[in-house]
Amino acid sequence: MSITIEVKNRTNWIVTIILGLGLFILSLIILIIIPLVSLQAEGVFFIVNYISFATPFTAFFILFLYIWLWNTFGKTIFIIEPEKITVRYKNKLFTSPRIYLKKEIDQILVKDFQVEKYKFGVRYHLSLSGSTYSVVFIQNGNEIRVINWITETKASEIVNEIKKQVVLK
Structure with a gap:
């Protein structure tokens, strides 16, 4: 199923x-x-x-x-x-x-990327609608962004729905 x-x-x-x-x-x-x-x-x-x-x-x-x-x-x-x-x-x-x-999936998270740190510095993402959140899979210590630029409520709904169906390690 x-x-x-x-x-x-x-x-x-x-x-x-x-x-x-x-x-x-x-x-x-x-x-x-x-x-x-x-x-x-x-x-x-x-x-x-x-x-x-x-x-x-x-x-x-x-x-x-x-x-x-x-x-x-x-x-x-x-x-x-x-x-x-x-x-x-x-x-x-x-x-x-x-x-x-x-x-292989360790965690499923909602992460805010309004302020994103990367190897060359910091990047700011401004959104009037608050669409700076991503659904992230943590797999072997690596972050994998699956869905980008959605609102916090939508990201939380998706993560909760996935967590209902998935039993992690």
Whole structure:
């Protein structure tokens, strides 16, 4: 028997609108403007010309699409099974599911990253909505951030639900 918990990302509508416009403009450039410019070349040079001009625009298109999809439609899905916890990131390009064995997880915590310390100093994260909390797995002394940038109440709900289903060492 497996239990599924879905957590929807908070959509930042400014990012969604700006990146949506960027995606539209980049697709016009790649599909209309670059082929018209490349038509001046003849034969094989048309293909070489098109590929050389379209490559950087295609790279930006993929980057914008990656951010836009995750921001607009992203979900984190926990699948709790008898022996493992699988974490899938729906609508996030280039990510595979992460599998954590229950017997290897030492703790499941809620952690505040409003002030984050790392090897080069301190980073401050300001949020008007209080979305600076993460669900963290402690595994062999290492912190693994599973869900980032959610509110404390949402993070606590998720941790409590997982702890109901998981018996730790």
